Amino acid sequence: xPDPLFRxxxxxxxxxxxxxxxxxxxxxxxxxxxxxxxxxxxxxxxTISMVCGLLEADGGEVTLGGERLxxxxxxxxxRIGYVPQEIALYPDLTARENLTFFGRLxxxxxxxxxxxxxxxLELVDLAGRADDRVSTYSGxxxxxxxxxxxxxxxxxxxxxxxxxxxxxxxxxxxxxxxxAELNRDGMALLYTSHYMEEVERLCDRIGILDGGRMIAExxxxxxxxxxxxxxxxxxxxxGAAAAVAEGLAALDEVDRVQAADxxxxxxxxxxxxxxxxxxxxxxxxxxxxxxxxxxxPDLEAVFLHLTGKALRD
Numbered sequence: 001x002p003d004p005l006f007r008x009x010x011x012x013x014x015x016x017x018x019x020x021x022x023x024x025x026x027x028x029x030x031x032x033x034x035x036x037x038x039x040x041x042x043x044x045x046x047t048i049s050m051v052c053g054l055l056e057a058d059g060g061e062v063t064l065g066g067e068r069l070x071x072x073x074x075x076x077x078x079r080i081g082y083v084p085q086e087i088a089l090y091p092d093l094t095a096r097e098n099l100t101f102f103g104r105l106x107x108x109x110x111x112x113x114x115x116x117x118x119x120x121l122e123l124v125d126l127a128g129r130a131d132d133r134v135s136t137y138s139g140x141x142x143x144x145x146x147x148x149x150x151x152x153x154x155x156x157x158x159x160x161x162x163x164x165x166x167x168x169x170x171x172x173x174x175x176x177x178x179x180a181e182l183n184r185d186g187m188a189l190l191y192t193s194h195y196m197e198e199v200e201r202l203c204d205r206i207g208i209l210d211g212g213r214m215i216a217e218x219x220x221x222x223x224x225x226x227x228x229x230x231x232x233x234x235x236x237x238x239g240a241a242a243a244v245a246e247g248l249a250a251l252d253e254v255d256r257v258q259a260a261d262x263x264x265x266x267x268x269x270x271x272x273x274x275x276x277x278x279x280x281x282x283x284x285x286x287x288x289x290x291x292x293x294x295x296x297p298d299l300e301a302v303f304l305h306l307t308g309k310a311l312r313d
Contacts, residue, residue: 003066005030005188006051006157010060013046020046022212025060028157033189035203037196039309043212044192045085048161051190053077064157078106081155085162087142088149091135095126095145098134099152106153113152120148124178140171147178158182159190164198176201196300196311206299210307223302230255231271232295233278235264240287247281271296 009025021043028034038044049055051062053069053076062069062076069076089098096117103113121127124144134142143163150158160179164172180202183189193199199206200220208216208223216223237244245259248266253274256267268274271294282289303311 004028005032006062006064006190008051008060008062011047011050011057011062012059013043013050013055014058020212021050021057023060024209024212024214026207026214026217028188028190030156030188031183031186032205033183033191033203035199035206036190036192036209037199037206037303037311038209039307039311042209042307044209045161046212047209048082048159048190048192052080052082052159054082078153079156081150081153081158083147083150083158083160083163085165087146089134089142089145092133094131094133095121095137095148096130098145099149102149103152108152116152116154120151123151123181124148125174138168138171140167140174143167143171143175144178147175151182155187157188157190161192162194163191164193164195194311196298196303200299208303208306216302216306220299223299224297227297227302227305229297229301229305230267230269231297233266233268233271233275234291234293234295235266235278235282235289236262236291237264237282237287237289238262240282240285243285244282244287247285248278251277251281 004027006028011021011024013021024043024047026034036044036047046055050057053073064076064079067076099117099120100113103117108116118127121130124147126141126144129141134145137145147163164175176198179189183202191199191202205217205219206223207214216226241259241262241264245257245264248254249257253270254266254268258265266278275292275294279289279292300311
């Protein structure tokens with residue numbers, strides 16, 4: 001296997017007597033999207049700040065393309081695009097003026113810079129508003145220009161810290177589509193969000209931070225499999241709900257059954273394979289199943305199990 005594009009290991013950071021990050025490490029391959037999750041105060045922002053070279057680590061190492069951040073900070077930082085949670089734009093300047101300013105900071109200029117500005121404006125679907133002041137933009141448009149600024153210099157790794165905070169569902173979906181397109185084109189992504197569905201939609205692998213430590217890492221399927229928890233089946237029946245519940249409770253794969261009015265809730269292992277037997281059993285007890293839904297453990301359940309908190313707490 002080739003070396004990963006990005007690697008960090010042993011990252012540590014202390015603020016006074018408080019340990020914010022303790023021995024954190026992960027890798028990102030070229031063209032991979034990596035999600036970094038954690039409750040508030042878990043150390044995500046501190047970790048990202050060290051990854052981007054904005055905050056000096058007390059220990060550990062960051063490498064990009066085989067080059068250590070500590071050895072060549074300017075070259076490594078130049079290969080990272082950072083999109084902060086806050087809007088890092090000048091509201092009284094137009095989008096084009098903002099991008100021109102940031103492009104020059106990256107060492108770009110002339111026709112090459114103007115051509116690149118046109119490309120990123122098209123990418124975030126704001127070419128038609130390029131010469132309007134950013135102060136006139138909606139929240140979603142500001143978020144998209146924020147991403148455009150991080151893309152000007154064609155980074156190898158794009159770091160996005162809560163890029164959809166405070167935007168409407170339509171704008172949020174537009175941002176996710178653009179980010180997914182960048183990833184499909186081969187850009188490596190490091191992505192944090194308080195929306196679990198975003199991480200599930202975009203990310204190939206996920207790391208979960210809590211208390212400054214990496215407590216779990218893997219694909220969505222690998223993390224869910226760690227939970228080793230039964231699926232939930234919701235049945236709605238006409239007639240004999242109590243008898244159906246009693247019959248289902250006798251099945252070896254069933255852990256728990258609860259009946260209330262016309263609803264029967266079943267916790268069972270391998271529920272999708274078991275569902276035909278459940279329907280057959282209900283029919284034998286004289287009940288008609290009018291609806292059936294299998295709810296498998298999800299990433300939110302894993303997160304709650306590992307941290308004791310919901311992601312948005």
